[in-house]
Amino acid sequence: NKQISNICCIGAGYVGGPTMAMIAQKCPHIKVTVVDLNEQRIADWNDADLDKLPIYEPGLADVVAEARNRNLFFSTEVDQAIADAQMIFISVNTPTKTYGVGKGMAADLKYIELCARQIARVAKDDKIIVEKSTLPVRTAEALSTILNSTGNGVEFDILSSPEFLAEGTAINDLQVPDRVLIGGKDTERGKAAMQALVDVYANWVPLENILTTRVWSSELSKLTANAFLAQRVSSINAISALCEKTGADVDEISRAIGADSRIGSKFLKASVGFGGSCFQKDILNLVYLCQHFNLPEVAAYWEQVIKMNDYQKHRFAKNIIDKLFNTVSGKKIAFLGWAFKKDTNDTRESAAIYVADELLQDRAEIHIYDPKVTKEQIIKDICHCEEERRGNLPESETTKELLKRVTIHSTPYAAMENAHAIAILTEWDEFKTYDWQKVYSEMLKPAFVFDGRNIADKEELTTVGFDVYNIGKGK
Ligand code: NAD
Numbered sequence: 001n002k003q004i005s006n007i008c009c010i011g012a013g014y015v016g017g018p019t020m021a022m023i024a025q026k027c028p029h030i031k032v033t034v035v036d037l038n039e040q041r042i043a044d045w046n047d048a049d050l051d052k053l054p055i056y057e058p059g060l061a062d063v064v065a066e067a068r069n070r071n072l073f074f075s076t077e078v079d080q081a082i083a084d085a086q087m088i089f090i091s092v093n094t095p096t097k098t099y100g101v102g103k104g105m106a107a108d109l110k111y112i113e114l115c116a117r118q119i120a121r122v123a124k125d126d127k128i129i130v131e132k133s134t135l136p137v138r139t140a141e142a143l144s145t146i147l148n149s150t151g152n153g154v155e156f157d158i159l160s161s162p163e164f165l166a167e168g169t170a171i172n173d174l175q176v177p178d179r180v181l182i183g184g185k186d187t188e189r190g191k192a193a194m195q196a197l198v199d200v201y202a203n204w205v206p207l208e209n210i211l212t213t214r215v216w217s218s219e220l221s222k223l224t225a226n227a228f229l230a231q232r233v234s235s236i237n238a239i240s241a242l243c244e245k246t247g248a249d250v251d252e253i254s255r256a257i258g259a260d261s262r263i264g265s266k267f268l269k270a271s272v273g274f275g276g277s278c279f280q281k282d283i284l285n286l287v288y289l290c291q292h293f294n295l296p297e298v299a300a301y302w303e304q305v306i307k308m309n310d311y312q313k314h315r316f317a318k319n320i321i322d323k324l325f326n327t328v329s330g331k332k333i334a335f336l337g338w339a340f341k342k343d344t345n346d347t348r349e350s351a352a353i354y355v356a357d358e359l360l361q362d363r364a365e366i367h368i369y370d371p372k373v374t375k376e377q378i379i380k381d382i383c384h385c386e387e388e389r390r391g392n393l394p395e396s397e398t399t400k401e402l403l404k405r406v407t408i409h410s411t412p413y414a415a416m417e418n419a420h421a422i423a424i425l426t427e428w429d430e431f432k433t434y435d436w437q438k439v440y441s442e443m444l445k446p447a448f449v450f451d452g453r454n455i456a457d458k459e460e461l462t463t464v465g466f467d468v469y470n471i472g473k474g475k
C-alpha cells in the first residue's frame with residue numbers, strides 16, 4: 001500500500017489554502033506544498049503577519065502558524081512541486097463560462113485543463129491526481145485522456161474528492177467533517193489510490209465518516225449537495241414572500257417545520273438571498289448538464305432555485321424603494337455588511353452587490369460598512385456588476401459617475417449617520433451589539449431598517465422609533 005509523504009495542491013484559494021493547512025496540521029509526516037500562479041496570493045500566505053493571510057476564516061491563522069514552514073509550504077514553483085509530489089490535489093477555480101458554448105451556465109474547465117497539461121508535461125513518475133475542485137460529472141475522464149496521452153510510460157490514477165467545507169466555518173468543517181467523499185475506479189490500481197487518500201484522512205477523520213464511491217457518483221454528489229442546500233434556502237425564501245402578505249412569521253415556520261426530524265432544522269433561515277461562489281455556479285452547471293443529456297424537465301426544476309433567489313434579492317431592493325416613497329434618488333442608504341455571509345471576507349455573488357446595483361440604478365447614495373471586506377474589493381464588485389449590467393450601451397451612466405454615489409466606511413456609525421434607511425445584508429454578530437438609540441438619534445426621520453437577515457431585535461428597534469421591515473414577517 002502506497003504511503004504518501006509528499007502532497008502538492010494546485011490552487012491556493014478558499015479551498016486549497018484551508019484544506020491543505022488542515023492536512024499539514026494533522027499529518028506532520030507529510031510534506032504539503034500549495035502552489036499558485038498568483039504571486040501576491042502566495043506572498044500573502046507566507047506573510048509573517050498572520051492578519052495578512054489572503055482569506056479571513058476563523059481559526060485558520062492558528063493552523064497555518066503551527067504547520068507553516070514545518071511541513072506546509074506555499075510556493076509559486078508549480079513544476080517543482082508537481083515533480084516532487086506523489087499525490088496532487090487540483091483545487092483551482094471552476095467559474096461559470098463567460099463565452100462561447102455553454103456561456104453563462106457550463107463550468108469553465110480551462111484552468112483544470114491547464115493543470116492537467118502541466119502535470120502531464122512535468123511528471124516523471126506515477127502520481128495520484130485528486131479532483132478537489134467542483135467539477136461536472138465525467139471530468140475525470142477528460143483529465144485521464146490528457147494525462148495518459150504523453151506516451152512516456154508515466155501512469156496517473158484519478159480520484160474525485162469534492163470539498164464540502166462552508167466558508168466562515170471552514171476550519172471546523174475540515175476538522176470534524178460530516179463525511180469525506182472519495183471516488184475512484186473499481187480496479188486494483190483504483191482501489192489502491194483510494195486507500196492512499198483514505199489513509200491521509202484517517203489521521204484525524206473516523207473511518208466510518210470516509211465514504212468511498214465510484215468516480216461519477218462522487219463528482220455528481222457535490223453538485224447534488226449544493227443544489228439541495230440552495231433549494232432549501234430558496235424554498236424558505238419563497239415562503240417568506242407569502243408570510244409578508246399574510247402576517248405569518250417565517251422564523252416561526254422554520255422552527256415549526258425544522259422540528260420534524262425528516263426535514264431537520266438547519267439551512268432554513270430566510271434571507272435576502274443566498275450568495276457565495278458555489279451555489280449559483282454549481283446549479284447552473286447542473287442545469288447545463290441536464291440540458292446536455294436532454295433532460296429539459298430536470299433542468300427546469302433546478303433552474304427554478306436560482307430564479308427564486310434572483311426574485312428574493314430583487315424583492316428586497318424593491319421593498320426599500322417602495323417604502324421610501326417610491327424613490328431612493330439622492331437618499332442615503334447605509335449598508336451593514338457586504339460579505340455573502342458572516343465570518344468571511346468573500347463577496348462572490350453576495351446579495352449585497354445586487355441590492356446595491358438596483359438601488360444605485362434608482363440613484364441612491366450608498367454608504368457601506370463591512371467588518372472584514374476591503375474597500376478595494378467593494379469598489380471592484382460594484383464596477384464589475386455595473387459593467388456586466390450595462391453591456392455596451394453608450395448612453396448609460398459611466399461607472400465613474402456611479403462610484404461618486406458610493407462611500408465605504410471603516411466604522412458603522414459613520415455609515416449610518418444622516419441616513420434615510422439602513423439595510424442589513426450580512427448577519428455579522430457585531431450588528432446585534434450596536435447602540436441603536438444613538439444610531440436613531442443621528443438618522444433622518446422616519447428612520448427605516450430593512451433587515452435582510454432577521455438578526456436585529458425588532459421589538460427593541462421599534463421601541464426606539466425605527467420603522468423596521470424584515471424578511472418574511474407580515475406587519
Ligand atoms: P479561488 O479562486 O479562491 O482559488 C483558486 C486558485 O487557483 C486561485 O488562487 C488561482 O490563482 C489558482 N489557479 C488557477 N489556475 C491555476 C493554475 N493553472 N496553476 C496554479 N494555480 C492556479 O477558488 P476556491 O473558492 O478555492 O474554489 C476552488 C474550487 O473549489 C472550485 O471548483 C470551487 O467550486 C470549489 N469549492 C469551493 C468552495 C468554497 O467555499 N469556496 C467549497 C467547496 C468547493
Ligand code: UDX
Nearest residue numbers: 163164165166167267268269271274275276278340341
Ligand atoms: C456552500 C456549502 O454549504 C458547502 O458545503 C460547499 O462546500 C460550498 O458551498 P458556502 O457557500 O461557503 O458553502 O456557505 P453556506 O453556509 O452554504 O451559505 C451560502 C449562502 O446561503 C450564504 O449567502 C448564506 O447566507 C445563505 N444561507 C444559508 C441562507 O440564506 N439561509 C440559510 O439557512 C443558509
